[in-house]
Amino acid sequence: MKFGGTSVATLPRWQNILELVASRRAEGARVLVVVSALSGITDALKQLCAQEDKGKRIEAAKAIEQRHYDLLGHMQLAVPDTLGARLAELAQLAVDGPSLLGELAWSARVQAHGELMSSALGSAFLTHSGLDTQWVDARDCLAAIALPNQNERTKLLSAMVETKPDPALNARLAALGEVFITQGFIAREAQGRTVLLGRGGSDTSASYFGALLKAQRVEIWTDVAGMFTANPRQVPSARLLQRLDYEEAQEIASTGAKVLHPRCLSPLREPRVPLLIKDTNRPELEGTLIGPEVREHAPSVKAISARKGITLVSMESVGMWQQVGFLADVFAQFKQHGLSVDMIGSAETNVTVSLDPTENLLDSDALAALASDLAKVCRVKVIAPCAAITLVGRGMRSMLHTLSSVLAEFGQLRVHMISQSSNNLNLTFVVDENVVDELLPHLHELLITAGALRTDDSALFGPSWQALYGTGEVVLPTASWWREERRADLLKIGAGATPRYVYHLPTVRQQARELKTLGAVDRLHYAVKANTHPAILKALADEGFGFECVSPGELRAVMAVVPESAPLLFTPNFAPREDYEWALATRATLSLDSLYQLENWGELFRGREVVLRLDLGRGLGHHEKVRTGGSGSKFGLPVEQLDAFLRLADAHGVTVRGLHAHLGSGILDDSHWGEVYGQLASLAERIGSVTFLDIGGGLGVPSHPGEARLDIAALDKVLREVKAAYPHYKLWMEPGRYLVADAGVLITKVTQTKGKGHGQIRYLGVDTGMNSLIRPALYEAWHEIVNLTRLDEPATSLFQVVGPICESGDVLGTDRRLPEPQEGDVVLVAQAGAYGKVMSSPYNLRDEAEEIILE
Numbered sequence: 001m002k003f004g005g006t007s008v009a010t011l012p013r014w015q016n017i018l019e020l021v022a023s024r025r026a027e028g029a030r031v032l033v034v035v036s037a038l039s040g041i042t043d044a045l046k047q048l049c050a051q052e053d054k055g056k057r058i059e060a061a062k063a064i065e066q067r068h069y070d071l072l073g074h075m076q077l078a079v080p081d082t083l084g085a086r087l088a089e090l091a092q093l094a095v096d097g098p099s100l101l102g103e104l105a106w107s108a109r110v111q112a113h114g115e116l117m118s119s120a121l122g123s124a125f126l127t128h129s130g131l132d133t134q135w136v137d138a139r140d141c142l143a144a145i146a147l148p149n150q151n152e153r154t155k156l157l158s159a160m161v162e163t164k165p166d167p168a169l170n171a172r173l174a175a176l177g178e179v180f181i182t183q184g185f186i187a188r189e190a191q192g193r194t195v196l197l198g199r200g201g202s203d204t205s206a207s208y209f210g211a212l213l214k215a216q217r218v219e220i221w222t223d224v225a226g227m228f229t230a231n232p233r234q235v236p237s238a239r240l241l242q243r244l245d246y247e248e249a250q251e252i253a254s255t256g257a258k259v260l261h262p263r264c265l266s267p268l269r270e271p272r273v274p275l276l277i278k279d280t281n282r283p284e285l286e287g288t289l290i291g292p293e294v295r296e297h298a299p300s301v302k303a304i305s306a307r308k309g310i311t312l313v314s315m316e317s318v319g320m321w322q323q324v325g326f327l328a329d330v331f332a333q334f335k336q337h338g339l340s341v342d343m344i345g346s347a348e349t350n351v352t353v354s355l356d357p358t359e360n361l362l363d364s365d366a367l368a369a370l371a372s373d374l375a376k377v378c379r380v381k382v383i384a385p386c387a388a389i390t391l392v393g394r395g396m397r398s399m400l401h402t403l404s405s406v407l408a409e410f411g412q413l414r415v416h417m418i419s420q421s422s423n424n425l426n427l428t429f430v431v432d433e434n435v436v437d438e439l440l441p442h443l444h445e446l447l448i449t450a451g452a453l454r455t456d457d458s459a460l461f462g463p464s465w466q467a468l469y470g471t472g473e474v475v476l477p478t479a480s481w482w483r484e485e486r487r488a489d490l491l492k493i494g495a496g497a498t499p500r501y502v503y504h505l506p507t508v509r510q511q512a513r514e515l516k517t518l519g520a521v522d523r524l525h526y527a528v529k530a531n532t533h534p535a536i537l538k539a540l541a542d543e544g545f546g547f548e549c550v551s552p553g554e555l556r557a558v559m560a561v562v563p564e565s566a567p568l569l570f571t572p573n574f575a576p577r578e579d580y581e582w583a584l585a586t587r588a589t590l591s592l593d594s595l596y597q598l599e600n601w602g603e604l605f606r607g608r609e610v611v612l613r614l615d616l617g618r619g620l621g622h623h624e625k626v627r628t629g630g631s632g633s634k635f636g637l638p639v640e641q642l643d644a645f646l647r648l649a650d651a652h653g654v655t656v657r658g659l660h661a662h663l664g665s666g667i668l669d670d671s672h673w674g675e676v677y678g679q680l681a682s683l684a685e686r687i688g689s690v691t692f693l694d695i696g697g698g699l700g701v702p703s704h705p706g707e708a709r710l711d712i713a714a715l716d717k718v719l720r721e722v723k724a725a726y727p728h729y730k731l732w733m734e735p736g737r738y739l740v741a742d743a744g745v746l747i748t749k750v751t752q753t754k755g756k757g758h759g760q761i762r763y764l765g766v767d768t769g770m771n772s773l774i775r776p777a778l779y780e781a782w783h784e785i786v787n788l789t790r791l792d793e794p795a796t797s798l799f800q801v802v803g804p805i806c807e808s809g810d811v812l813g814t815d816r817r818l819p820e821p822q823e824g825d826v827v828l829v830a831q832a833g834a835y836g837k838v839m840s841s842p843y844n845l846r847d848e849a850e851e852i853i854l855e
Contacts, residue, residue: 001031001219002184002206005039007280008118011074016280017122018129020221021179023283025131029216032173032209033133033181035122036202037114038067042185045114049107054097061094068117075125082120082135086113101193104156109194112139115183115202123181133179141169142187142208144195158198161187163211163267170213182209200261207264210273217274220260225468226277226288227252227259229303232465234437235444237668240462241302242286245293248302248394249275251425255390256305265290286462293394301447302393302460306436309357310342310386311367312416316350317378326377327351333373337366343388343419343428352417354388354430383416385433389440391447392426403427406446413439445668481507482745482828483791486854490747491788494826499748499768499849501837503531505539506855507743508833512543514712515699515738520719520731525569527697527736528554530834534561535853536740541566548697548734551575552582559586569694569734571613571660573635577601584608591660593636595645602652610649611658611694614639616679636661639683646687655689662696662734668710672698673733674718681726692730699738703782703831710738737834744833746773746849750787750825751804762799764818766827769803769810772840772849773832777809784830785813793819801827805844 001021007013017033024031037045041064048060065087072079079087090113098106119135126133144159173180184202189195197204203220210218227249228238244252246269254262260277268275274291315330330351334341343354371380391406393399397420410429417430431439448461481504482490493500515524525548526540532554537547538561546567549555555570568588572579580597581604583590590605592598593613598605615636637645649656659680663672676695684690702709723731748766755762775781785801787793797820801813812829821827837851 001221002034002202003036003221003280004202004223005036005042006223007221008035008037008122009039009071011071013280014075014122014125016283017221018126018131020280020283021126022131025179030174031179032136032213032215033119033122033126033179034138034184034202034206034209035115035119035181036184038071038118041067041114041118042111045111048094049110054095057094057097058091061091064090064113064117068121071121072124075121075128077124077128080120080124082123083117086116086120089113090117104152105193108156108196111196112183112186112194115185119181119183126179126181131179132177133181134173134177136173136176136180136182138183138186138205138209139188139194141182141212142205144187144189146190155189155195156193157196159187159189159195161197161204161208161267163208163270165214165271166212173213198263200263203261203264204267207267207273207275210275211267211271214271215273217276218268219276219278220264221278221280222259223280224259224277225279225282225285225462227257227303228465229448229461230305230440230444231256232469234306235304235441236464236466237441238444238465239448240286240464240468241288241460242462243460244288244290244302245394246290247293247423247425248392249288249290251390251392251421252303252305255388255392255426255428256307257303282468285468300393300395300460301391301399303391304440304444304447305390305392306440307356307358307388307390308385308433308436310384310388310430310433311355311357312352312383312386312430313355313367313370313374314350314352314381314383315374315378316381329377330374333370336373337370339366339370343417343430345417345419354386354417356388386416386430387433387436388428388430389436389443390426390428391443394425396420396427397424400427406443441669482788482830483786487788487791489854490745490828491826493852494747494749494788494828497850498826499746499772499847501744501746501772501832501849501851502854503533503536503740503744503833503851504854505535505743508536508539508740509543511739511742512540512545515733515735516543517712518716518719518733520716520723521733522692522730523567523732525567525694525732525734526739527734528558529838530736531740531744531836532557532838533851533853536743537561540739548736549588552579555583555586555588569611569732571611577604580604589658595637595641595648598645598648598652598654602648602654605652605654607653609655609657611660612637612642612645612656613660613662614642614680614683616661616663616676642683642686656687657689658692658694658732659684659687659690660694660696660732662694662698666700666737667698668700668702670711670715670718673715674722677719677722677731678725681722681729684726684729690729692732693726694732694734697734697736697738699735701737701741701831701834703784740833741831742833744831744836746829746832746836747788748772748803748827748829750821750823750827752823753799753821762797764799764801764816764821764827766801766803766812768846768849769805769812770807771803771805771843771846773812773829773836774839774841775835776812777807778839783813783832785816785818786828786830787818787821787825788828789825790819790821795819804846 003017021031044064048057051057093110123133123135142161145162184205185197187195206218225240227241230238232238246265250262250265253260272292276287276289278287279285339355341353342356345352367382374380413435414432415429419428523546525546527548529550537558541562547558548569548571550572570583570588571591591611591613613636615638661676661680673695680693700710748768751765751767753764770777795817799816799818801816803810
């Protein structure tokens with residue numbers, strides 16, 4: 001069990017350690033505790049080493065000594081002999097200075113005292129508290145090994161240790177007792193000198209001991225619950241990674257994650273000792289378990305990391321092509337200047353490498369000297385500051401064909417290098433540093449939050465950072481009506497013919513009333529394409545909603561059931577002339593979105609007021625197929641064609657009364673609509689005739705555990721701020737899925753199960769599939785799937801949930817953890833109230849799902 005500096009700095013933290021160690025003893029395990037120095041002490045020791053004046057060194061040593069005395073006072077302990085000896089030795093080292101040992105050896109010896117003192121103090125506290133604890137000098141256990149190309153500095157200040165299992169050490173500790181405490185960060189080399197393990201040394205020490213003792217597991221106790229899918233400070237929706245293999249964890253650690261040093265994983269691989277990361281303050285959280293690879297058949301993006309401060313060195317020469325020894329000459333220069341190369345990209349006439357600042361001392365002088373020497377053999381260009389954005393996950397090559405949505409995000413950015421690792425674990429993009437903070441959350445939304453490229457195994461992805469550490473509890477949307485309140489009704493429905501869609505009208509009304517709290521919005525239109533059931537249309541009309549339709553069929557369906565007072569909006573796309581002619585005879589407000597309509601049918605719209613749908617040049621959403629903006633989308637008039645459209649409108653006596661933009665669906669960032677609002681308002685100022693702005697819909701509906709709901713209050717605040725600047729425009733929105741997704745479920749039955757392959761991939765068959773719900777096949781959409789019959793039983797097995805349609809894409813859910821099923825069990829697919837029945841088909845001539853309404 002390893003505890004860092006903040007975990008050993010105060011009495012309450014030591015009391016936590018006492019409880020945690022006692023709990024492991026209660027499990028029957030012998031425990032070795034590895035500790036860092038008290039927080040701030042290592043820095044104080046480094047400052048002591050930097051002092052040339054003996055008096056100042058002695059003064060610094062006394063301040064460090066007092067810090068430990070203060071903590072002993074809080075613990076109400078006398079100075080233990082072990083700590084007294086360490087303090088006396090530090091005082092003498094301060095007096096002697098580096099003259100006797102040499103500067104590097106003296107510095108290592110001084111800095112080692114941080115851990116020596118904290119472990120001595122901890123041994124006294126744990127023993128005094130009733131847990132007999134043996135103090136062990138790590139230098140008697142960890143032997144540093146000499147490596148090729150090591151100089152004296154790396155040998156003493158960044159040492160490596162042999163990690164083959166050591167039965168003799170195991171036996172020696174067993175003879176001493178059951179609980180031990182030792183130091184991180186330090187070891188001893190062959191000449192008997194104290195050496196340091198460098199950055200991440202305490203984590204690495206714990207792994208060294210775990211490997212030498214072939215421990216049951218190594219536990220790294222820190223101030224967070226484990227590794228996350230991204231840096232939570234940049235991406236609050238980052239999810240806890242509950243299970244990783246050694247290689248994946250090392251990639252995540254080495255490409256940006258700070259919670260674990262990558263050096264600490266390699267010692268554990270050969271003895272296959274698991275490593276567990278836990279939160280000292282919240283030990284009840286599951287944490288991240290790192291161990292041998294468990295599954296090979298589920299490629300997925302596990303994390304997205306970013307490293308700033310990257311410098312690229314581009315070297316170009318026509319003479320390098322097939323020139324023997326050219327690269328040797330080039331890299332000799334990097335070695336001469338003490339620079340470690342990270343990534344390499346090469347072409348016939350160019351080699352570009354990246355320099356990571358965490359491994360190099362990069363300054364303008366060092367780079368200038370390197371460039372000067374390289375210029376003797378090639379043309380050199382230094383590109384900085386850059387950042388490396390890395391996608392990490394096993395099986396990256398098998399996912400390349402699905403990365404089009406990710407590549408599209410880089411389309412308008414300066415991408416200087418792309419590196420796909422040969423170990424099939426990462427894909428890295430090097431871009432300008434100034435785009436990272438905005439880009440990283442968006443990529444996380446695409447790949448992790450929306451789940452476009454990942455497995456849906458709930459055993460891998462835990463709660464979000466927001467859910468664990470944010471303000472307030474973040475949970476799934478309120479969809480429990482089917483879990484408890486109406487479960488019996490749904491089981492009864494499922495006992496009859498299936499498949500069936502079931503809609504819960506109280507949930508529709510609840511969602512509608514929530515959106516009506518948006519005080520900045522003057523009119524809400526329901527996007528009818530999400531669900532056209534008459535009962536839902538009528539319920540929303542009763543709540544005062546207007547209706548947005550995209551076809552004459554939708555308009556007819558709405559007009560058949562809603563009052564004539566309900567506003568109608570007609571927003572077709574690439575529709576035939578006949579659709580517009582028919583719609584013009586109704587009360588609907590009409591939307592145009594291209595030059596063609598006025599260029600060719602201008603007389604049709606003469607004297608009319610219209611809404612103009614614009615493409616603002618970008619698209620958003622959980623999948624490329626739901627992004628409705630940007631050059632890759634067929635929707636909207638490009639902004640650069642606005643003046644041409646206005647000239648045509650004037651020529652035909654058409655008045656542009658409203659501007660409209662809808663950029664995509666599944667968006668959970670409340671700032672998005674404020675940005676659209678502001679852009680439309682600024683464009684409206686140029687036109688003069690505009691009285692209202694329609695900022696579209698696309699309000700996201702969280703589906704994964706731990707995802708944060710869209711904050712409607714925050715959205716209202718954003719919209720009010722923009723409206724304060726443009727109070728003369730009415731504001732319209734057109735939500736669809738947000739209103740009805742949680743209100744609907746698809747009920748189906750288990751037909752059979754099947755196991756395939758060496759890893760026994762298990763399939764669970766149900767009596768409907770992509771014919772009833774095409775969203776998973778079309779959008780890689782994630783829907784919660786439960787065995788409603790066995791909802792109270794433990795979910796112990798992993799299944800691919802598939803239907804009876806003759807297509808490989810007929811998969812409703814990948815890697816779903818469910819109870820062991822039986823034929824006839826009722827299975828429920830949640831969040832199926834939107835784009836379910838309306839997108840269904842009679843493919844394979846399978847029976848269509850009946851629709852049932854629950855009041």
